[in-house]
Amino acid sequence: MALLECRQLTKYYGKAQALDGVDISIEPGRIVGLLGPNGSGKSTLIKIANGLLVPSSGTLTISGMAPGQETKKLISYLPERTYLSGWMSVTQLLDFFCDFYPDFDRGAAEHMLSALEINPKMRIKQMSKGTKEKVQLILVMSRKAKLYLLDEPIGGVDPATRDYIIRTIISNYNEEAAVVISTHLIADVENILDYVFFINKGRIVLQSSVDDIRAEKGRSVDDLFREVFRYAQ
Amino acid sequence: MLSKLLKHEFRATARVMLPVYLLLLASAGLSSLFMHLASSYRVRAMVIFRGVTAAIFVIALIGAGIVTLVLMIYRFYKNYMTEEGYLMFTLPTTVGRLIWSKLIVALVWSVATIAAEFLALIISAATRKTILGMIPDLAELWKEIVAVLPAGQVIAYAAEVVAIVVLTALTSYLMFYAAIALGHGFANHKILLSVLFYIGFSVVLQIIVSFAGIQGIVSVAESSYFDNHPFDMMHTLLIGTAVYSLVTSAVFYLITHLNLKKRLNLQ
Numbered sequence: 416m417a418l419l420e421c422r423q424l425t426k427y428y429g430k431a432q433a434l435d436g437v438d439i440s441i442e443p444g445r446i447v448g449l450l451g452p453n454g455s456g457k458s459t460l461i462k463i464a465n466g467l468l469v470p471s472s473g474t475l476t477i478s479g480m481a482p483g484q485e486t487k488k489l490i491s492y493l494p495e496r497t498y499l500s501g502w503m504s505v506t507q508l509l510d511f512f513c514d515f516y517p518d519f520d521r522g523a524a525e526h527m528l529s530a531l532e533i534n535p536k537m538r539i540k541q542m543s544k545g546t547k548e549k550v551q552l553i554l555v556m557s558r559k560a561k562l563y564l565l566d567e568p569i570g571g572v573d574p575a576t577r578d579y580i581i582r583t584i585i586s587n588y589n590e591e592a593a594v595v596i597s598t599h600l601i602a603d604v605e606n607i608l609d610y611v612f613f614i615n616k617g618r619i620v621l622q623s624s625v626d627d628i629r630a631e632k633g634r635s636v637d638d639l640f641r642e643v644f645r646y647a648q
Numbered sequence: 649m650l651s652k653l654l655k656h657e658f659r660a661t662a663r664v665m666l667p668v669y670l671l672l673l674a675s676a677g678l679s680s681l682f683m684h685l686a687s688s689y690r691v692r693a694m695v696i697f698r699g700v701t702a703a704i705f706v707i708a709l710i711g712a713g714i715v716t717l718v719l720m721i722y723r724f725y726k727n728y729m730t731e732e733g734y735l736m737f738t739l740p741t742t743v744g745r746l747i748w749s750k751l752i753v754a755l756v757w758s759v760a761t762i763a764a765e766f767l768a769l770i771i772s773a774a775t776r777k778t779i780l781g782m783i784p785d786l787a788e789l790w791k792e793i794v795a796v797l798p799a800g801q802v803i804a805y806a807a808e809v810v811a812i813v814v815l816t817a818l819t820s821y822l823m824f825y826a827a828i829a830l831g832h833g834f835a836n837h838k839i840l841l842s843v844l845f846y847i848g849f850s851v852v853l854q855i856i857v858s859f860a861g862i863q864g865i866v867s868v869a870e871s872s873y874f875d876n877h878p879f880d881m882m883h884t885l886l887i888g889t890a891v892y893s894l895v896t897s898a899v900f901y902l903i904t905h906l907n908l909k910k911r912l913n914l915q
Contacts, residue, residue, distance in 0.1 A: 429835060462914075490738070494731075498732050515649075
């Protein structure tokens with residue numbers, strides 16, 4: 416069964432249409448890129464999968480279930496915004512994740528924190544924006560989830576951290592889990608992607624395995640993206 | 649899952665509430681101290697200190713209540729309606745438990761604040777004589793009440809009053825939650841809309857109380873049934889008030905639940 420499946424998924428914000436009849440199926444064991452320019456509907460799709468938004472029409476299922484308490488156990492979600500409470504220390508956040516997520520691997524989180532030289536006693540409000548994003552990503556990637564939904568995971572961090580994050584994502588990859596990465600920074604992630612969806616103005620405009628793009632079209636995902644989304648001069 | 653939500657909510661609020669109680673009790677102690685010193689040493693400076701510490705104590709008494717109310721409403725807003733909502737609404741739990749966790753914590757701190765204010769008043773008035781002096785008075789009061797009313801009736805009335813107080817507190821918080829949840833389902837002017845919805849709710853409740861409430865009291869007062877059952881009249885009014893609070897709580901709870909589940913619109 417597909418881990419994530421959309422059927423004619425449509426979402427309106429008032430009169431503005433954010434998603435327009437999206438059909439997507441994501442199988443386990445894959446790292447999938449959800450690629451599109453700003454405002455293309457990537458975040459809306461991910462928010463619906465997390466139960467943060469209700470679709471206007473169509474369906475989205477996670478392992479066959481509509482978003483709800485059961486699907487939230489399966490998904491590890493990195494939103495594009497920092498959601499951590501400023502008053503909390505990293506240690507308190509680890510307690511929080513241990514309490515709510517049985518699949519949270521505290522040892523793995525502590526290992527990554529020390530690798531990125533983050534002091535667990537530090538409070539979130541004392542941290543720079545980039546450090547907050549690192550902490551958030553560590554928390555999300557330390558779960559042994561079925562589906563990782565990462566919304567712009569590398570947007571605000573330096574290239575060295577970017578490399579570390581990408582290696583972390585690959586090391587979490589396993590046959591039962593799938594990783595969905597939404598981004599417009601394609602060059603940085605394209606080497607780890609198995610499959611891509613190009614999304615524009617709420618529609619899936621292209622979907623393909625990365626190997627096919629390279630073999631049949633003879634170019635990188637980044638090049639293809641620039642071509643598909645080229646603006647008229 | 650509710651117990652874990654409660655644990656973390658208490659952790660998040662205790663870091664404000666406990667220092668508030670500490671300040672309140674300390675200001676009561678200081679005020680009491682200078683009260684004694686000023687009566688023992690008739691120095692001008694002592695009298696000034698007495699005035700200043702008494703003023704601080706009064707501000708602390710009022711402030712503790714305001715801080716409790718504002719913090720409980722702010723926690724709901726901050727934790728559920730801002731960026732923090734991305735974490736809270738993706739936890740493997742239900743919207744119902746998210747609401748109840750905030751509500752229960754708000755009720756517990758409200759009771760704790762009332763208790764702390766009583767304690768502070770006792771401390772500020774504290775000479776051992778005044779406190780011990782109250783005990784025979786209270787015993788006397790109880791005797792007088794029991795002489796008029798059977799003890800069973802007194803306990804029943806007390807239980808009804810406690811129920812009304814708890815339910816009224818519940819309604820008050822849920823009215824804030826409902827207004828905030830409703831206002832934040834819109835794309836723009838979320839806070840302004842929340843305030844307007846709150847005012848709207850207040851007006852509607854005011855109208856209900858002025859018409860239906862007064863009508864109810866009048867019909868109870870005029871009913872001949874109560875001529876033969878004098879205790880029941882008060883029970884009817886108290887239970888009627890409790891039921892009114894229960895119904896308004898349920899309505900505000902449903903509004904909050906529906907909006908957080910179907911119209912959540914995090915920025």
